Amino acid sequence: MATTAAGRSCMAVICNSKFLLTPPTFRRAVCNLRRRRYSAQAFRKPHAPNFGLLFDIDGVIVRGREVLPSSKEAISLLTDQNTGKFKVPCVFVTNAGNALRSAKAEQLSNWLGVPVSQDQVVMSHSPLKLFKQFHNKTVLVSGQGPVLQIAKNLGFTKVVTIENLKSTFPMLDMVDHTRRRREPGKYEKFFPKIEAIVLFGEPVRWETNLQLILDLLLTNGKPDTAPEYIPYPHIPLLACNMDLMWMAEACMPRFGHGCFLHCLEGLYHKITGRHIQYTALIGKPSEITYHHAEYVINQHAESLGLETPLHRLYAIGDNPETDIYGANLYNRYLRDKRFPTSRKQKMSQGKGGSGIMLSRGNGDGDPLYVLEDDCEVLDCADSIESILVLTGVYDKSRDYKQQGGDKHIFNHNHRDFTVDEDLKMPTFTVKNVLEAVKLVYEEEQFYS
Numbered sequence: 001m002a003t004t005a006a007g008r009s010c011m012a013v014i015c016n017s018k019f020l021l022t023p024p025t026f027r028r029a030v031c032n033l034r035r036r037r038y039s040a041q042a043f044r045k046p047h048a049p050n051f052g053l054l055f056d057i058d059g060v061i062v063r064g065r066e067v068l069p070s071s072k073e074a075i076s077l078l079t080d081q082n083t084g085k086f087k088v089p090c091v092f093v094t095n096a097g098n099a100l101r102s103a104k105a106e107q108l109s110n111w112l113g114v115p116v117s118q119d120q121v122v123m124s125h126s127p128l129k130l131f132k133q134f135h136n137k138t139v140l141v142s143g144q145g146p147v148l149q150i151a152k153n154l155g156f157t158k159v160v161t162i163e164n165l166k167s168t169f170p171m172l173d174m175v176d177h178t179r180r181r182r183e184p185g186k187y188e189k190f191f192p193k194i195e196a197i198v199l200f201g202e203p204v205r206w207e208t209n210l211q212l213i214l215d216l217l218l219t220n221g222k223p224d225t226a227p228e229y230i231p232y233p234h235i236p237l238l239a240c241n242m243d244l245m246w247m248a249e250a251c252m253p254r255f256g257h258g259c260f261l262h263c264l265e266g267l268y269h270k271i272t273g274r275h276i277q278y279t280a281l282i283g284k285p286s287e288i289t290y291h292h293a294e295y296v297i298n299q300h301a302e303s304l305g306l307e308t309p310l311h312r313l314y315a316i317g318d319n320p321e322t323d324i325y326g327a328n329l330y331n332r333y334l335r336d337k338r339f340p341t342s343r344k345q346k347m348s349q350g351k352g353g354s355g356i357m358l359s360r361g362n363g364d365g366d367p368l369y370v371l372e373d374d375c376e377v378l379d380c381a382d383s384i385e386s387i388l389v390l391t392g393v394y395d396k397s398r399d400y401k402q403q404g405g406d407k408h409i410f411n412h413n414h415r416d417f418t419v420d421e422d423l424k425m426p427t428f429t430v431k432n433v434l435e436a437v438k439l440v441y442e443e444e445q446f447y448s
Contacts, residue, residue, distance in 0.1 A: 005294065006369065011104055013190065014181075019278065025366070032087070032133075038078070038174075038359070045420045047447055048306055048307070049087070049088045049089065049306065049310075049441070049444070050306070050307065050310055050311045050312075050313075050444075051088075051089075051310055051311065051312045051314065051444050051446075052088070052089035052090065052297040052298075052300070052301060052310045052313050052314070053078070053088065053089070053090045053091075053158065053312065053313075053314050053316060053437070053440060054090075054091055054092075054093045054290075054293055054297065054313060054314065054315045054316065054327075054384075055092045055093065055316050056092075056093060056094060056284075056315075056316060056317035056318060056319070056320075056323050056392075057092055057094040057096070057104075057108070057315075058094065058096070058192070058246050058247055058248070058392065059246070059247040059318030059319065059389070059391060059392020059393055060316055060317060060318050060389055060391065060392060061108070061111065061161070061433065061434050062111060062412075063247055063248060063249055063391070064248035064249035064250075065212050065249075066249055067111045067112075068391055068432065069429070069432075070402075070432040070433050070434035070435075071111070071112060071186075071390075071433055071434075072112055072113060074432075074433040074436070074437045075090075075112045075113075075114055076114075077434075077437050077438070077441070078090055078437060079114050081378070083156040084114055084115065085114075085115065086114070086120075086304065088446075089297050089298075089301040089302070089304060089306065089310060090120060090297070090300070090301060091120050091121070091122060091293055091296050091297040092104070092116070092120060092121050092122070093122040093284065093290075093293045094121075094122070094123060094124065094317075095124045095240075095242075095243050095246075095256075095257075095283045095284050095322065095444070096123060096124060096201065096241070097124040097125045097143055097150075097200040097201035097240045097241050097257070097283070098143055098144050098145035098201050099122055099123070099145050099146070099150075100118075100127075100146060100149065100150060100153065101118040101121040101122075101123055102118040104121050104123065105117055105118040105121050107119070107122065107416060114265070117300075119299065119300065119303075120296070120300055122289065122292060122293045122296055124200070124201065124240040124241040124282060124283030124284070124289070125150060125154060125240045125241075125282065125283070126154075126280060126289075126292060127201050127282050127286075127288050127291075127292045128154045128155075128156075128198065128238070128240070128303065129154045130292070131153050131238065131280065132155065134156070134195075134196050134198075134236065134238070135154075135155040135156050135157060136157055136158065137158065137195040137196050138158040138160060138163070138192045138193065138194055138195045138196075139151070139156055139158065139159060139160065139194070139195065139197065139198050140162070140165060140194045140197045140198070140213070140216060141156075141159055141160070141162075141194045141197075141198045141200060141214075142159045142197070142198070142199045142200065142209050142213060143160055143164055143200030143202070143203055143206050144201065144202070144203055145200075145201075145202040147161060147200055148161055150200060151198065151200075157240065158192070160192075160194060162203065162208065162209055162212060163210040165194075165212050165223075166208065166212065168192070169189050169212075169223055169445055170223065172211060172212055172215055173208050173211060173212065174211075175183075175207040175208070175211065181261055184217075189224060193220075193221045194216050194221035194222075195215060195221060195235060196234065196235055196236040196237070196238065196279070197213060197217075197235065197236070197237050198238045198239075198240075199213075199237070199238065199239040199240060199257070199260075199261070200240050200241075201240065201241050201257045202255065202257045202259070202260045203260070206260060209259075209260075210263060210264055210267060213264060214264070214267060214268060215408070216235065217234040217235065217237070217268060217276070218230055218231075218234075218271070218272070219231075220234070220235060221235045224370070229265050230272050232272070232274055233277050234276075234277065234359055236279040236280075237276065237277070237278050237279055238278070238279050238280045239257075239261055239278055239280075239281055240281065240283045241256065241257040241258070241282075241283045242254070242257065242258045242281060242282040242283060242284075242285070242286075242322065242413075242414040242417075243256035243257060243263065243283075243284075243285075243319065243321075243322055244257050244258035244259055244262070244321065244412040244414075245258070245259070245393060245412065246319075246393065247318060247392040247393045249271070253393050255369060258412070258414060261281070262415075264276065265415065266337065267361065273301070278416060281414060281416060281417075284322040284323060284326040285321070285322045285323075285325040285326025285327075285329055285376075285413070285417065285423075286326065287326075287329055287330050287333050289326065290315075290326060290327065290329075290330035290333075290384065291333075294309075294310075294313065294380065294381060294384075296308065297313065298310060305434060309379045309380065309381060310381055311381060311382050312382055312383055312384070312385065312438050312444070313381050313383075313384040314384070314385050314386075314387055314436075314443075315327035315384055315385070315386050315387065316387045316389060316436045317387070317388065317389070317392075318388070318389050318390075318391060318392025318393050318394055319392065319393040319394065320388060320394055320424040320425075320426065321393075321411075321412040321413050321424065323386070323388075324386045324388055324423070324424055324425070324426045325413065325417070325420075325423045325424050327384050327385070327386035328386055328422070328423045328424075328425070329423055330384055331383055331384045331385075331386075334380050334382070334383060334384065335383075336382060337380055338380075383446065385427040385428070385443075386426045386427045386428070387426060387427065387428045387430060387436045387439065387440075388426035388428070388429045388430070389430055389432050389433055389435075389436055390429070390430070390431055390432070391431075391432050392415070392432070
């Protein structure tokens with residue numbers, strides 16, 4: 001089959017998610033075409049890649065700690081068989097926030113059998129290094145794993161953990177009867193005021209974290225004295241990872257940090273009658289995470305001796321609500337950056353072209369701009385294409401809920417993200433990560 005423009009268009013139709021809606025006879029016909037390889041070797045000229053891949057991890061590479069069958073072969077296509085090193089720029093973008101980048105890179109290396117550098121890993125909390133206005137403030141961090149070391153590595157200098165807070169204010173944590181203390185702490189009055197709260201990911205003991213975080217929001221960061229009134233707006237709150245659910249070894253998705261945030265928001269609203277305001281939401285599907293990932297993958301491309309900026313990115317994920325939504329949202333950002341039409345877009349470009357505008361909370365207040373280091377000012381890609389794999393969270397039977405003959409659309413996005421079904425529609429839908437890599441090679445006409 002010749003590599004004509006029409007043939008390439010046919011491949012795009014075959015892999016496009018809308019293909020699932022075509023008649024069965026047509027699907028069978030084009031599936032047969034898809035199985036064929038391009039045979040015109042004259043068109044398969046090796047060339048340096050000018051594209052990059054952004055991989056989700058859970059549900060794409062692994063499920064829990066089990067490596068998915070297609071993962072190693074997929075990565076082998078992206079590496080040099082002689083050196084074992086990557087020949088195509090690749091970055092792993094995960095919403096996990098309970099580990100250091102170095103630990104995740106080591107884990108990926110062991111799973112995939114190829115060396116993965118920490119410079120190829122973007123965690124949900126990675127963009128927090130850009131939020132320098134908070135680095136010298138006293139911040140409470142919530143999550144699990146080495147949260148103190150994670151915060152220090154990101155640039156935070158005055159870090160308080162939930163354990164620190166609980167030991168200083170032992171009377172606050174009262175849900176578990178076996179851990180109740182009868183006497184207050186000796187140093188409550190000397191404890192520094194918490195100036196901001198950073199949520200890395202879901203904690204282990206939700207009831208403790210929910211209680212203490214609410215105490216700080218209700219007391220303006222000083223939980224030693226009951227307030228005369230509830231301050232509003234409350235102290236800054238930055239949250240990483242909005243995944244409602246994620247896919248592990250179980251047959252159904254498990255609670256993610258988005259569930260914890262939902263609980264926190266519901267309790268705050270029930271107690272105060274007001275909505276929590278997030279200073280920033282970080283991690284997929286936030287644009288700033290994809291912007292940071294683009295910077296990281298261009299750095300990887302340069303380390304491979306390739307020209308930058310890469311002209312096209314491909315985001316491979318298993319969750320339409322985060323991976324696909326976020327990639328498509330960032331694609332809109334790329335388009336709007338090139339053709340600014342609204343006042344807000346022009347304002348963003350007016351700040352040196354390097355500012356990412358983040359919505360704050362439920363839309364109240366002025367937008368928050370994060371101005372990145374000069375080293376992260378970059379010429380952006382032309383586009384980012386989203387690829388959905390069917391090995392994780394997504395299950396078409398969970399797209400709609402049948403109730404009395406009516407179809408109700410599920411919305412697992414975070415509260416502060418617009419409900420936009422178009423953003424959840426992937427550019428391509430494939431069976432697994434191996435098929436995704438093969439598709440990218442066909443789209444880019446890359447053969448080496």
